[in-house]
Amino acid sequence: AQSVTQLDSQVPVFEEAPVELRCNYSSSVSVYLFWYVQYPNQGLQLLLKYLSGSTLVKGINGFEAEFNKSQTSFHLRKPSVHISDTAEYFCAVSESGNAGNMLTFGGGTRLMVKP
């Protein structure tokens, strides 16, 4: 079984400032890692995912994340945020190599971008 911990429930930040949303996971097997964004009353949109290869993953909307196996982390970063980035962000894991395996989500981090 795996678990995901998002260390910050809320992250306030000023517009154009950099931001990092933290995610740590626990698993006894190899995992795939995902970051999703959710706007109010909407489903989840994939920002990026790590399956294998380069540990630095670039996603949509200027976001990137780095997989750190030794620290079991997959933190999400953006060098300069916009008001429109205000949303809920979820980190998730699934067992690697298993085509039908479910996603396990972290508790979410609410990013609040202030003007």
Next chain:
Amino acid sequence: GAVVSQHPSWVICKSGTSVKIECRSLDFQATTMFWYRQFPKQSLMLMATSNEGSKATYEQGVEKDKFLINHASLTLSTLTVTSAHPEDSSFYICSAREPGRYGYTFGSGTRLTVV
């Protein structure tokens, strides 16, 4: 990319009635779909895994007789909330595994309010 259509986007029903939520994969065949429930300001909780042509697998604590899941075709899964009560009010989201890729596409969610 893969698209999952979920409807209705919101529904209000009277206590004791049943509500059906549909989740369709528009441009791919989804042998496996997942149903999640999300309470306000909380993460997604997996309710059940729906497999085409077979019975759904429910997570511990989810009443299978209350939340009926049917996955009769490769493009359609339905969740029926039977004899709904106010405590069933929540945001329900479906997800499908993208074929050939390790990713998951989410529907836009259904806001259920039971009065």
